[in-house]
Amino acid sequence: MLSVGYGFDAHALEEGGKGLVVGGVTVSQEWSSKSHSDGDALVHAIVDALLGASGLGDIGTFFPETEENRDRYSIDFLVDVGIMIRDAGFEMISMDSVVILENVILAPHLDEMKRNISRSLGVKKALISVKPKSGNSLYPGQVVAHAICLVREVKP
Template identity: 35%
Template sequence: MYRIGFGIDFHQLAEGRDLVIGGTTIPHHKGSLGHSDADVLLHAICDAMLGALALGDIGMHFPNNDPAYKGIDSKILLKKCYELVQAKGYSVVNVDSTVCLEAPKIMKYAPAMREIISTLLQVTIDDISIKATTTETMGFAGREEGLVAYASVLLTKTGTPAA
């Protein structure tokens, strides 16, 4: 049995913040603004996995007003979301994702991102797709006010749910 999930996440860009995408810190004069490290890609993947199994969304599991998650590394959130998936008796087949931002160009960092995500989700690097696009200077992403990531995840039933 298969389940498909879709996730989307947005974050503002601000001076004085790190730009963390896919578990990788990317040099840039602006970074993502958020309660955690604001990793837009990992958050979208979390939502896709949770949505595939009707487990709510990342904000339900890790509220942005909970001090326990202030500044948390989103790799920890992705790992915890995957544990929820595994507890339901599922595993990841593949992830397809797109990050939308005007600058900086991020594709040279994609291999590192794919490696991090594949390790956390216990799949091969070939099971993780990361694409990047701009909005041709239109909208909030085009004005470099923010960025967005989209992710689709395919899950497969691998066992019985944990009791």
């Protein structure tokens, strides 16, 4: 059985702070994302896409805004979700994503983002796609991410 999952996330940007993390990469020290965790919108969207595809729920169920999760590196959530979907009997086939951000140019960081995501999930980098968009001045002061993921049910 094949199953598809979709994830969306958005965070407001603020000047200064801890730095802006996208796909596990600090892409700017000038901006940061307002969030309980590190505010990695791309990873949050991917987590929701994977959980949705495997019928497990959503990011808020597993990673609530508790003290334990404060300022957490979101790539850690992805490692946990990779294990959860495997335990639930699913294997990721592919993932595609879009990040809309006009304050920072993402192109130089794409390879490292894909490497972080593939390594966290234990899948080949070729299965991961990340497409940066400027947003054509429609999304100033925010980072927005959409992700879609296809999984296959693996028979024991």
